[in-house]
Amino acid sequence: MAVHIDDALVRRLVAEQFPQWSELPVRAVMPGGWDNRTFRLGDDLLIRLPSSAAYAEQVAKEQQWLPRLAPSLPLAIPTPVTLGQPSQDYPWHWSVYCWLDGEPATSSPVADLSEFASSLGHFLAALHRIGASRGPSSGQHNLHRGGPLRIYDAETRQAIAALKGQIDDKAATVVWESALESMWQRPPVWVHGDISPGNLLVKAGHLNAVIDFGQLGVGDPACDLAIAWTFFDAERREAFRDTLCFDDSTWVRGRGWAALWKALIVASGLVVTNATEAAQAPRTFRAILADARV
Numbered sequence: 001m002a003v004h005i006d007d008a009l010v011r012r013l014v015a016e017q018f019p020q021w022s023e024l025p026v027r028a029v030m031p032g033g034w035d036n037r038t039f040r041l042g043d044d045l046l047i048r049l050p051s052s053a054a055y056a057e058q059v060a061k062e063q064q065w066l067p068r069l070a071p072s073l074p075l076a077i078p079t080p081v082t083l084g085q086p087s088q089d090y091p092w093h094w095s096v097y098c099w100l101d102g103e104p105a106t107s108s109p110v111a112d113l114s115e116f117a118s119s120l121g122h123f124l125a126a127l128h129r130i131g132a133s134r135g136p137s138s139g140q141h142n143l144h145r146g147g148p149l150r151i152y153d154a155e156t157r158q159a160i161a162a163l164k165g166q167i168d169d170k171a172a173t174v175v176w177e178s179a180l181e182s183m184w185q186r187p188p189v190w191v192h193g194d195i196s197p198g199n200l201l202v203k204a205g206h207l208n209a210v211i212d213f214g215q216l217g218v219g220d221p222a223c224d225l226a227i228a229w230t231f232f233d234a235e236r237r238e239a240f241r242d243t244l245c246f247d248d249s250t251w252v253r254g255r256g257w258a259a260l261w262k263a264l265i266v267a268s269g270l271v272v273t274n275a276t277e278a279a280q281a282p283r284t285f286r287a288i289l290a291d292a293r294v
Contacts, residue, residue: 005037005049009089014041017084018096021045031104031198035214040099045081049094056092057141058214059083063095065135066213069190072130075123076100076209102201102208105231111205117236119207120200120227121243128189128221128244135190135218145193146219149179149256159264167267167285172259175292179256182249184220191217195227221246225254229287230280237291252292259288 003009007026015022024042032038035055039047050056063080070077084094102108110116138147153176160172192199193215201209225244228237228251241251263285265271266278 002052003090005051005090007039010039010041010047010049012089013084013087013094014047016087018082031107033212036212041096044099046078046097046099047084047094048078048097049084049090050092053092055214058216059093059095061136061141061216062213065216069127069130073123073126073210075119075207077213078211100201100209100211102203105197105200105202105207108202109205110202110207113232113236114239116202116207117232117240118243120195120210121240123207123210124192124195124221124224125244127192127224130190132188132190132218135188136216137188138191138217138219142193142215142217145215145223146188146191146217146221148183148220149222149253149260152260153180155270156260156264159260159268159270162268162270163264168289171289171292172264172285175255175259175288178292179253179259182253184222184250184253188218189221191215191219191221191224193217193223195224197227197231220250220253222250222253223257225251226258228254229258229291230284233287234291255288255292258284263288 007028010026014024014026021041024045026047027040029038029040029046034051035058036048036050041047050059062078063083066078066080070079078100079098081096081098084096086092105116136142138144144151156176160169160176163169192210192213194212199210199212200207201211228240232240263281267281267285
């Protein structure tokens with residue numbers, strides 16, 4: 001079901017359900033999100049609406065778990081204020097959050113990228129330490145982030161075949177098959193599931209907040225390591241790695257996630273994505289092969 005989400009829709013929803021805020025200005029946050037559409041409400045609030053039914057169940061998950069995770073984390077994360085209800089104009093639940101200061105790392109200058117990498121690593125280490133026994137296991141709700149890589153085996157091989165002649169398909173297959181050789185053998189941990197520059201807010205040159213927990217779940221933390229190849233160079237990758245106590249197999253699976261998520265299926269056109277990710281895919285693939293020494 002396609003829903004046109006714009007400022008006018010948000011103003012109607014707010015007026016109907018939260019009249020105390022009906023006089024506050026509404027303006028879209030740019031660049032716009034993919035899974036959700038985001039709007040600023042006044043100076044202190046943010047509204048987040050799933051863009052399709054595929055992402056609608058993430059709302060309740062964020063409302064339930066983000067307040068429980070926040071006290072144990074060293075950086076700010078979204079704070080739910082209230083839950084919006086489905087209406088005649090909009091068929092799914094939606095959220096109101098506190099506004100978080102900062103600009104995405106895709107567009108805001110970082111003062112010291114090594115410090116940034118370490119800060120992110122410490123954030124993830126803290127997230128992974130939080131008790132996860134009652135958290136949601138990986139599944140369709142988070143596109144299987146934290147689950148076994150093998151669920152994406154057929155899709156990845158299809159992407160490699162589609163890119164034959166454009167990439168070193170044999171090297172790509174080696175990286176992918178190496179990632180498939182191991183699984184997370186420890187208790188599942190919390191995973192963000194979409195650690196990408198667009199979800200990392202920078203303020204005054206430093207990492208200030210981590211946003212967009214729609215892919216939140218519990219499982220294998222390797223999926224949270226993809227940014228090591230999608231955003232960091234070799235030096236910053238080591239700074240990131242030094243903050244996280246994982247064995248080599250987990251990092252090999254992280255390369256597999258990066259190869260799948262940011263390189264192969266994006267470059268091959270198997271998924272529709274934004275221009276930034278499409279442009280990034282070749283560089284990510286080269287970084288993966290160089291790091292794997294394939």
